[in-house]
Amino acid sequence: MDSLGNIVRKICLNGLLLGLLSIGSSHAQQRYIDRNGVVVFEASEKLFEPVKAKNESVSVIFDATDNKMASLALMRGFHFQNGLMQEHFNENYVESDLYPKALFKGEILDFDIDGADRTSQPYTIKGVLEIHGVSKEIESTVQIQKIGNILAIQGSFTVIPGEFNIKIPKIVENKIAKTVLVKLDFKLTGDHEE
Amino acid sequence: MKSRKILLLAMGLALMILMVIVYQTMFPEPRNISELPADFNLSAEKLALEMADSDKAVQYGDKVIHTYGKISAIEGNVITLGGAIVVHLLDPLGKVFQKGDSIAIKGRCIGYDDLLGEVKLDQASIIQIK
Numbered sequence: 001m002d003s004l005g006n007i008v009r010k011i012c013l014n015g016l017l018l019g020l021l022s023i024g025s026s027h028a029q030q031r032y033i034d035r036n037g038v039v040v041f042e043a044s045e046k047l048f049e050p051v052k053a054k055n056e057s058v059s060v061i062f063d064a065t066d067n068k069m070a071s072l073a074l075m076r077g078f079h080f081q082n083g084l085m086q087e088h089f090n091e092n093y094v095e096s097d098l099y100p101k102a103l104f105k106g107e108i109l110d111f112d113i114d115g116a117d118r119t120s121q122p123y124t125i126k127g128v129l130e131i132h133g134v135s136k137e138i139e140s141t142v143q144i145q146k147i148g149n150i151l152a153i154q155g156s157f158t159v160i161p162g163e164f165n166i167k168i169p170k171i172v173e174n175k176i177a178k179t180v181l182v183k184l185d186f187k188l189t190g191d192h193e194e
Numbered sequence: 195m196k197s198r199k200i201l202l203l204a205m206g207l208a209l210m211i212l213m214v215i216v217y218q219t220m221f222p223e224p225r226n227i228s229e230l231p232a233d234f235n236l237s238a239e240k241l242a243l244e245m246a247d248s249d250k251a252v253q254y255g256d257k258v259i260h261t262y263g264k265i266s267a268i269e270g271n272v273i274t275l276g277g278a279i280v281v282h283l284l285d286p287l288g289k290v291f292q293k294g295d296s297i298a299i300k301g302r303c304i305g306y307d308d309l310l311g312e313v314k315l316d317q318a319s320i321i322q323i324k
Contacts, residue, residue, distance in 0.1 A: 033310075035269075035272070035280060035310065035312075036269075036270075036272060036282075056282070057280070057282055057304070057314055057316060059307050059309045059310050059312075061309060061310070070309055071309075072307055072308070072309040072310075074304045074305040074306075074307060074314055075305075076255060076256055076302075076303075076304040076305055077304045077305070077314065077316065083225070084219075084220060090256070096255060096256075096305075097252055097255055100251075100255065100305045100306070101305065101307075101308075103309075
């Protein structure tokens, strides 16, 4: 019964989160969603095997009424070319069983959905990124364009594994870059007709 | 002379085998989910309930799941079962099916997305369409 209580509590929390994201949008229906967002990270060092992974099932929700945005990437959704590298990433570095997701919650500053069009424009995105159970404020510039009902967001930022308490063993220290480049490519679809 | 040649040949062969073993250990082939036996077999509804509970969800991480339910959405090679199981199929859809069809799939569980309240499976293949 305890587990059932947990489930009910989670469903309520999810409802609350989605509810918060949709507050004020009921009249305008300005919510945009991407279920198959792409996030690539690269921590390659010259002369060594590329350390690169891609996740093509990242969730993104954006509410155009308050410019709030949330994004979730499941750590096990990152694919490496080298299966052993993927195993080490999940088991030793990010500990995917304990911390199964990376979560970003923030907002796009000074963005106006009505002013967005086919021309790609730079905007600042600011918020909190949680990886490996550690939260950190991040700020980055992204390119945004709006084509019909689709909002395309592209950009990149860097993270330092140590800041998220991700320990890289000495033996592979030279093979993995100190700063990790994260690229994102989202195509959000509006849940309303244009 | 002849025995030395054989010894050298044997050593060369042993070295080659060793190199292959080392290479395969260092760069293993990714798992082929469609050829692996399922670790769990359960309905889409049951899987959604299990995954929403983080204590229970841990056991399904990276495991091969056989699940079944009605298709609630189709988007490219991504299908949704029972409204909450999002399945990324390995191959583009070659078979004809539509919303409402009952289907069984096998894929790798990558986790529970609590932003959208969905369970995600990838590297999936279709087992059966009813």
